[in-house]
Amino acid sequence: xxxxxxxxxxxxxxxxxxxxxxxVVIMGEDVGTLGGVFRITDGLQKDFGDARVIDTPLAESGxxxxxxxxxxxxxxxxxxxxFDGFVYPAYDQIVCQVAKLHFRSQGRVRIPMVIRIPFGxxxxxxxxxxxxxxxxxxxxxxxxxxxxxxxxxxYVMIQQAIHADDPxxxxxPKRLYHSAKADVDESAPAAxxxxxxxxxxxxxxxxxxxxxxxxxxxxxxxxxxxxxxxLEVIDLRTLSPLDLVPVHESVRRTGRLVVVHEAHVTLxxxxxxxxxxxxxxxHSLEAPVLRVGGFDxxxxxxxxxxxxxxxxxxxxxxxxxxxxx
Amino acid sequence: xxxxxxGPAPERAPDPxxxxxxxxxxxxVHHPGxxxxxxxxxxxxxxxxxxxxxRLDIEATALQRHGELGLWAQLLGQEAAQIGxxxxxxxxxxxxxxxxEHGVAWCRGVDPVRLLALFRGVDQGSWDPAEHNFGLYTIxxxxxxxxxxxxxxxxxxxxxxxxxxxxxxxxxxxHFGDGAxxxxxxxxxFVFAASFNxxxxxxxxxxxxxxxEPFERQSRIPLYRRSHGFGFPGIRVDGNDVxxxxxxTKAALQRAREGQGPILIEAYTYRMGAHTxxxxxxRYRLSDDVEHWKLKxxxxxxxxxxxxxxxxxxxxxxxxxAEADALGERMRRECHALPDPSPHDLWDLVHAEKTAELAAxxxxxxxxxxxxxxxx
Ligand SMILES: Cc1ncc(C[n+]2csc(CCOP(=O)(O)OP(=O)(O)O)c2C)c(N)n1
Ligand SMILES: [Mg+2]
Numbered sequence: 001x002x003x004x005x006x007x008x009x010x011x012x013x014x015x016x017x018x019x020x021x022x023x024v025v026i027m028g029e030d031v032g033t034l035g036g037v038f039r040i041t042d043g044l045q046k047d048f049g050d051a052r053v054i055d056t057p058l059a060e061s062g063x064x065x066x067x068x069x070x071x072x073x074x075x076x077x078x079x080x081x082x083f084d085g086f087v088y089p090a091y092d093q094i095v096c097q098v099a100k101l102h103f104r105s106q107g108r109v110r111i112p113m114v115i116r117i118p119f120g121x122x123x124x125x126x127x128x129x130x131x132x133x134x135x136x137x138x139x140x141x142x143x144x145x146x147x148x149x150x151x152x153x154x155y156v157m158i159q160q161a162i163h164a165d166d167p168x169x170x171x172x173p174k175r176l177y178h179s180a181k182a183d184v185d186e187s188a189p190a191a192x193x194x195x196x197x198x199x200x201x202x203x204x205x206x207x208x209x210x211x212x213x214x215x216x217x218x219x220x221x222x223x224x225x226x227x228x229x230x231l232e233v234i235d236l237r238t239l240s241p242l243d244l245v246p247v248h249e250s251v252r253r254t255g256r257l258v259v260v261h262e263a264h265v266t267l268x269x270x271x272x273x274x275x276x277x278x279x280x281x282x283h284s285l286e287a288p289v290l291r292v293g294g295f296d297x298x299x300x301x302x303x304x305x306x307x308x309x310x311x312x313x314x315x316x317x318x319x320x321x322x323x324x325x
Numbered sequence: 326x327x328x329x330x331x332g333p334a335p336e337r338a339p340d341p342x343x344x345x346x347x348x349x350x351x352x353x354v355h356h357p358g359x360x361x362x363x364x365x366x367x368x369x370x371x372x373x374x375x376x377x378x379x380r381l382d383i384e385a386t387a388l389q390r391h392g393e394l395g396l397w398a399q400l401l402g403q404e405a406a407q408i409g410x411x412x413x414x415x416x417x418x419x420x421x422x423x424x425x426e427h428g429v430a431w432c433r434g435v436d437p438v439r440l441l442a443l444f445r446g447v448d449q450g451s452w453d454p455a456e457h458n459f460g461l462y463t464i465x466x467x468x469x470x471x472x473x474x475x476x477x478x479x480x481x482x483x484x485x486x487x488x489x490x491x492x493x494x495x496x497x498x499x500h501f502g503d504g505a506x507x508x509x510x511x512x513x514x515f516v517f518a519a520s521f522n523x524x525x526x527x528x529x530x531x532x533x534x535x536x537x538e539p540f541e542r543q544s545r546i547p548l549y550r551r552s553h554g555f556g557f558p559g560i561r562v563d564g565n566d567v568x569x570x571x572x573x574t575k576a577a578l579q580r581a582r583e584g585q586g587p588i589l590i591e592a593y594t595y596r597m598g599a600h601t602x603x604x605x606x607x608r609y610r611l612s613d614d615v616e617h618w619k620l621k622x623x624x625x626x627x628x629x630x631x632x633x634x635x636x637x638x639x640x641x642x643x644x645x646x647a648e649a650d651a652l653g654e655r656m657r658r659e660c661h662a663l664p665d666p667s668p669h670d671l672w673d674l675v676h677a678e679k680t681a682e683l684a685a686x687x688x689x690x691x692x693x694x695x696x697x698x699x700x701x
Binding site: 025051057061062064065066067068069071072073074075077089092093096097101102103104105106107109112141142144164165166194241242243 | 448461463470476477478
């Protein structure tokens with residue numbers, strides 16, 4: 001058992017994956033000598049060499065495209081996209097090649113690639129450094145998409161993603177990299193990667209979140225409890241495939257659901273969850289499924305990002321509204 | 326006009342000499358850098374390959390006309406570039422093709438019927454890339470050049486560059502067109518290959534056209550010189566000369582296998598047919614141009630050379646023609662017999678590990694499909 005930040009847990013998970021399988025290679029901008037701008041790959045090049053931890057030229061399509069070739073040669077590339085807003089130059093390679101090669105080749109070509117993306121806002125950054133592009137990848141058949149929300153999950157999930165034979169977009173809540181600290185038990189049995197999880201049981205309403213908004217929802221549940229309302233919080237963990245079994249089970253008990261993410265609400269993951277929960281739990285619902293998310297504006301300048309990001313008050317307000325129907 | 330500070334802008338450069346070993350008239354010429362000897366058997370092999378591949382192409386075009394294929398991308402005129410490049414490969418080398426590399430596919434032992442299946446809409450590539458060391462056709466132009474470069478980086482990591490063992494040292498070929506040379510991916514591939522000194526040969530068939538756009542729209546300088554800005558050599562070869570293409574590609578591959586890094590080959594050729602069977606080139610090019618290039622036909626010049634030097638007789642030529650007829654007949658027969666895939670399988674192909682979500686959607690489809698069977 002070690003106390004770790006989320007950043008350190010990812011670093012330890014990557015190290016373990018590299019020790020376990022010498023086909024694992026890390027590639028990206030500044031991931032080698034510097035250890036990444038967030039230090040997630042700190043020390044890995046020193047210990048595994050520059051053939052396995054590769055500082056690449058600055059070209060995202062080039063990084064992902066060459067990672068495809070390495071995967072075809074039997075490697076397991078772990079690609080770091082420096083910030084969420086810089087994934088778009090690689091979008092074509094991700095959507096047209098990474099996602100489709102298994103299908104196009106009738107399963108003969110596997111692309112066991114992990115694309116790590118620090119995502120979300122709240123760090124006071126300039127433009128393109130605070131975005132939540134997950135819906136674009138969830139909407140792409142052939143990709144799997146997961147998001148970690150805490151150090152213990154981060155340590156395990158990154159290894160599971162690397163071990164998976166399918167391409168995985170791995171979203172890391174950058175706001176929590178150095179603030180979230182927790183005990184990580186390296187020898188604890190791992191939950192399957194493709195499962196969501198109830199992180200706080202409750203009975204009056206259900207909150208669903210992933211990545212950075214899980215802690216927002218846990219805080220909201222604490223405050224609601226003081227006011228006599230019991231909120232259940234579910235950490236989705238996997239966005240594609242979506243594991244809504246615990247969500248359906250929860251909504252059948254609570255009758256109320258609020259989905260919380262930083263991404264723009266329109267056609268976001270919350271919209272999909274609302275549709276599916278309506279299909280599955282129509283008769284249990286006491287209120288429409290509500291969404292709390294980023295506005296349908298570009299991510300704003302840092303001085304007003306708190307207004308854009310779902311916070312405790314907006315979450316509790318939505319919960320109140322579900323009781324108003 | 327010369328800028329006083331920056332110097333002259335390069336004028337649209339005149340076409341440079343290209344490496345040629347067999348003139349359009351069928352005359353064997355010599356080149357100081359690439360003076361190879363070819364055995365009679367090898368020369369007859371090139372001829373046979375080109376004739377069969379041309380037949381394959383004509384047959385597929387006809388099948389499209391008869392409604393058996395949805396589309397076909399013709400290689401007519403590019404037989405020498407592809408056979409030269411394909412026959413220069415060692416078995417362990419790996420090739421990343423575009424959608425037009427039927428001649429290279431032939432050299433890699435991919436059954437032409439597999440190509441028909443793709444263009445018929447039966448599948449999106451049904452050969453095993455690992456079995457043939459020949460990747461799947463890639464339609465997004467230029468994307469595969471990055472895959473080739475990454476694959477070559479993998480070869481480096483496997484320690485299969487510069488060992489001195491000709492059976493093990495491995496090179497990778499990235500095919501692309503003159504139009505693709507403008508894509509970011511191709512330029513990024515050049516950067517990565519140069520930076521990592523990857524054993525990759527960039528093989529550009531400059532067939533003068535990207536659908537309707539002439540080469541001049543892509544570049545002010547001869548294409549092979551692009552590589553110089555990236556820090557590796559480039560060379561232009563007569564892409565209608567199978568001997569020169571073979572010799573240049575072989576040398577480039579050897580250089581890459583030895584660890585001397587990437588190289589760009591511009592195979593200067595001409596797309597004699599339409600871009601694809603949906604295209605109408607009379608809307609954008611003069612038939613005079615096509616007539617001019619007819620005189621440089623890759624097969625005719627080799628046939629003249631073989632006959633004139635007594636390397637092939639009527640029997641041999643008749644034998645190859647008969648083989649081409651048989652190939653055409655087999656392609657027609659097997660194309661007609663290609664079964665449609667089952668929609669049921671779609672969900673099985675998305676991931677290596679099928680998700681519960683997809684399994685549920687598949688079951689829903691199956692139930693829906695079954696409901697029709699019960700009615701009928
Ligand atoms: C990224 C992308 N843009 C556009 C197209 C449509 N397209 C298909 S082939 C082609 C022309 C390519 O020309 P070139 O690279 O010279 O290859 P050629 O067809 O002459 O062999 C175009 C524009 C495409 N397939 N991919
Ligand atoms: Mg072209």
